[in-house]
Amino acid sequence: MQNLLKSLAVLSALLMVSCATRKEVVNLKNDSFYIRSQIDSLRAEQRRLRATIVRLTNLTEQSTEANNRLRADIQVQLNQLGEQSQILNDRLEETGRRISNLPSKIRLTTPVMAPSPDTTNSATRVDTAQVNAAARRQLEETQRLYDSAYRDFVKGQYALAQQGFVQYLQMFPESDLADNAQYWIGECNYSQKKYAEAIQAFQTVITKYPEGEKVPAAMLKMSYAQIASGKTAAAKENLAALIKRFPQANEANLARTRLQELPH
Amino acid sequence: MKNYRSSESDSRCVDSILWAFVFLFVSALPNQILAQTEVRLRAETRSSARLPIELKPSQLRDQATKELGQRIVDILDNDLWTSSVVAAYQTEESRANPDALRLELALSRPTGPIRFAVQTKVSLVQKKLTLEGQLLDSATNKTLDQKIYRGCPENLRLLVHALADDIVHSLTGEKGIAKSRIAFTAATGDSKEIFVMEFDGSNLRQATSLKSLNLTPAWSNDGREIVFTSYQRGNPDLFVLDLIPGRMSYLIKDNGLHSAPAWSPDGKKIAFVSTKDGNAEIYVMEIYTKALQRLTQHPAIDASPSWSPTGRELVFTSDRLGNPQLFVMDAEGTNLRRLPIDLSYNDSPAWSPRGDKIAFVSRTPNGFDIFVYDLGTQAVAQLTSKAGSNEDPCWSPDGYRLAFSSTRDGRSEIYSMLWDGTDVRRLTYKGACTSPAWSLNSRPAEEFLCKE
Numbered sequence: 107m108q109n110l111l112k113s114l115a116v117l118s119a120l121l122m123v124s125c126a127t128r129k130e131v132v133n134l135k136n137d138s139f140y141i142r143s144q145i146d147s148l149r150a151e152q153r154r155l156r157a158t159i160v161r162l163t164n165l166t167e168q169s170t171e172a173n174n175r176l177r178a179d180i181q182v183q184l185n186q187l188g189e190q191s192q193i194l195n196d197r198l199e200e201t202g203r204r205i206s207n208l209p210s211k212i213r214l215t216t217p218v219m220a221p222s223p224d225t226t227n228s229a230t231r232v233d234t235a236q237v238n239a240a241a242r243r244q245l246e247e248t249q250r251l252y253d254s255a256y257r258d259f260v261k262g263q264y265a266l267a268q269q270g271f272v273q274y275l276q277m278f279p280e281s282d283l284a285d286n287a288q289y290w291i292g293e294c295n296y297s298q299k300k301y302a303e304a305i306q307a308f309q310t311v312i313t314k315y316p317e318g319e320k321v322p323a324a325m326l327k328m329s330y331a332q333i334a335s336g337k338t339a340a341a342k343e344n345l346a347a348l349i350k351r352f353p354q355a356n357e358a359n360l361a362r363t364r365l366q367e368l369p370h
Numbered sequence: 371m372k373n374y375r376s377s378e379s380d381s382r383c384v385d386s387i388l389w390a391f392v393f394l395f396v397s398a399l400p401n402q403i404l405a406q407t408e409v410r411l412r413a414e415t416r417s418s419a420r421l422p423i424e425l426k427p428s429q430l431r432d433q434a435t436k437e438l439g440q441r442i443v444d445i446l447d448n449d450l451w452t453s454s455v456v457a458a459y460q461t462e463e464s465r466a467n468p469d470a471l472r473l474e475l476a477l478s479r480p481t482g483p484i485r486f487a488v489q490t491k492v493s494l495v496q497k498k499l500t501l502e503g504q505l506l507d508s509a510t511n512k513t514l515d516q517k518i519y520r521g522c523p524e525n526l527r528l529l530v531h532a533l534a535d536d537i538v539h540s541l542t543g544e545k546g547i548a549k550s551r552i553a554f555t556a557a558t559g560d561s562k563e564i565f566v567m568e569f570d571g572s573n574l575r576q577a578t579s580l581k582s583l584n585l586t587p588a589w590s591n592d593g594r595e596i597v598f599t600s601y602q603r604g605n606p607d608l609f610v611l612d613l614i615p616g617r618m619s620y621l622i623k624d625n626g627l628h629s630a631p632a633w634s635p636d637g638k639k640i641a642f643v644s645t646k647d648g649n650a651e652i653y654v655m656e657i658y659t660k661a662l663q664r665l666t667q668h669p670a671i672d673a674s675p676s677w678s679p680t681g682r683e684l685v686f687t688s689d690r691l692g693n694p695q696l697f698v699m700d701a702e703g704t705n706l707r708r709l710p711i712d713l714s715y716n717d718s719p720a721w722s723p724r725g726d727k728i729a730f731v732s733r734t735p736n737g738f739d740i741f742v743y744d745l746g747t748q749a750v751a752q753l754t755s756k757a758g759s760n761e762d763p764c765w766s767p768d769g770y771r772l773a774f775s776s777t778r779d780g781r782s783e784i785y786s787m788l789w790d791g792t793d794v795r796r797l798t799y800k801g802a803c804t805s806p807a808w809s810l811n812s813r814p815a816e817e818f819l820c821k822e
Contacts, residue, residue, distance in 0.1 A: 322704075
């Protein structure tokens with residue numbers, strides 16, 4: 107009985123094993139099918155990737171080409187910029203040359219600007235109109251140079267402003283604003299605390315343009331510059347002279363106050 | 371004096387200013403930026419005066435919250451837009467919808483392509499705030515400039531303002547205006563007090579509580595003190611208010627009226643009008659020595675002095691020719707000239723911090739309107755018209771904007787506009803606000819400290 111039981115147990119064990127083996131075979135079949143389909147899809151994927159790579163390679167080539175083109179364009183633009191800046195530089199140089207030549211031209215045109223009374227024909231009238239236009243342009247140019255020097259002064263560019271006023275005086279020594287320009291040269295120096303130069307420039311206003319309206323201001327500022335540089339005695343003399351010469355001017359009142367403040 | 375001509379067309383003035391901007395952009399940019407972007411820069415500056423920059427969302431560290439990060443970007447956005455030279459864009463949203471950005475660029479804010487970006491990083495550790503600002507090249511993401519600001523959550527606005535001003539300076543070489551403030555007079559009951567607000571009208575606060583008439587404020591150059599006329603003693607005297615301890619002191623108390631003070635650009639002198647010698651004249655007082663100098667000596671009324679940015683000259687109003695006109699004299703009271711402005715009643719001159727312009731008011735059928743006189747071209751441009759009475763112009767520290775009082779919406783309020791009269795913004799909603807005074811963009815160091 108016991109033997110029978112034993113053999114039954116062995117048989118059932120064998121049966122179970124064979125069942126398992128059959129199941130495994132089915133599984134294996136399924137797996138291999140699955141793997142094959144996987145391989146197929148991978149192959150398809152590979153084909154797609156290969157196509158993509160080809161496309162990308164083309165794209166890269168194209169974009170490299172585009173990049174090169176862009177770089178070339180930029181280079182061209184840069185070159186153009188360089189050329190333009192060269193042109194601008196040349197123009198600037200030319201303008202500078204023209205400005206420095208202006209005084210001689212002005213001297214050349216001056217006699218023409220006062221037409222003689224016997225010029226009555228129409229051709230001369232046209233000439234006169236042209237000359238008048240030229241004179242007007244010149245006047246505008248005069249004013250522009252003066253204004254730009256003053257603009258430098260208000261922006262605190264004293265050295266540049268001084269240069270502008272000096273240039274103005276060289277070009278238009280006979281202009282109405284010549285004494286003003288000379289005064290501003292003094293003021294540019296005074297603003298930079300260059301008192302010796304300021305004193306000299308204000309002195310020029312007084313001696314060179316004695317009838318000019320800037321004389322009281324120049325006398326006052328010259329005295330202030332003298333005080334600032336320790337020349338009190340000279341300053342006192344100048345202030346007294348200012349009060350005596352222009353007793354009604356605002357500058358005389360300022361001078362009186364300053365004289366009182368100075369040590370006796 | 372003979373050195374002035376009649377007016378010229380205004381358009382020439384506008385053109386030259388625009389080109390001045392362009393030149394400034396090109397000349398003020400750091401060399402490395404210029405080297406990278408020379409070609410595009412040229413095309414861009416022609417089409418627009420503003421330099422566009424992208425504002426990236428703030429990077430958050432430690433206990434910094436998303437709200438804090440967004441607040442920083444929002445304040446920065448507003449600050450940079452008011453600076454007049456750059457245009458800021460928050461592109462977080464526009465990344466999801468790129469067309470929105472393009473549309474904005476094309477329609478409302480005409481600018482070129484965005485080339486620069488600002489990246490902020492914020493951290494909050496035990497109530498100590500650290501704000502890092504980086505200026506980046508958009509194309510390469512390379513850092514062009516960076517700075518760290520430390521403070522407390524309560525002075526967050528000031529830290530961001532400082533960053534905004536540094537960005538503007540770094541990109542354009544111009545001063546920003548985000549740290550600047552505007553003081554003005556406003557009625558409170560029967561009295562008039564001095565009020566202070568930020569450049570855009572925010573953070574409004576009352577600076578005096580004297581229960582008297584307090585008028586015509588003017589800032590010290592360090593943004594710490596305000597000088598103003600006060601009737602506190604019954605007589606119009608000049609007071610100086612130190613904003614840090616909130617302490618007041620007399621500058622001058624004497625017989626007669628003292629008004630319209632103007633602090634010199636070097637901070638050492640105050641020009642003002644006084645009738646102490648019987649007639650309204652212009653005086654200058656040295657602040658530390660209290661030495662007083664009388665500059666004008668004329669039986670007519672001389673008033674409203676304003677310093678040139680170099681402190682070498684003063685523009686003021688005088689009726690010595692019969693009606694109020696603008697005159698310029700030097701800081702010593704001499705070299706007097708009348709500005710050749712072909713209008714009959716001119717007052718309240720304000721010299722631009724850039725030096726080349728003087729804003730003023732002139733009487734028109736509506737009351738007053740604001741005009742600008744160009745010292746280089748002698749051109750006069752009218753900036754306001756047919757919108758109430760517009761008075762008391764004063765310049766922003768970068769010289770691009772003007773603050774003024776206007777009755778265009780009924781009661782008198784403070785407004786600001788661009789130097790060409792465009793982009794008008796209302797800054798106050800109080801009523802009876804007058805005499806705005808715009809500070810420089812400096813703030814006293816104490817304001818950056820944390821309150822213990």
